[in-house]
Amino acid sequence: MFEDKKEKYITALKEKGVTKPYQRCGNNGFELLNGYFRKTVQKDINTSNIIDTEGYVATVGVMCTNCGNLNTHLAEHLVKE
Numbered sequence: 001m002f003e004d005k006k007e008k009y010i011t012a013l014k015e016k017g018v019t020k021p022y023q024r025c026g027n028n029g030f031e032l033l034n035g036y037f038r039k040t041v042q043k044d045i046n047t048s049n050i051i052d053t054e055g056y057v058a059t060v061g062v063m064c065t066n067c068g069n070l071n072t073h074l075a076e077h078l079v080k081e
């Protein structure tokens, strides 16, 4: 469950220096959204093949508390099982 790991993701982001102001608005505050963002992975750039996905990756979303800019980070890279 995401909730069980949320604090570990926040700690990992801070340890990796994901604490700097956002590039667009200069705000320092961020919030980790409550859940995973599933992104599909495809091997062919041809968009007509988008249904033929190879799988997906789970990411966590870090939102700027000022402007709502959303960045995603691979969950597995931040916290190993």
Ligand SMILES: [Zn+2]
Residues within 6 Å of the ligand: 022, 024, 025, 026, 027, 064, 065, 066, 067, 068, 069
């Ligand atoms: Zn912002």
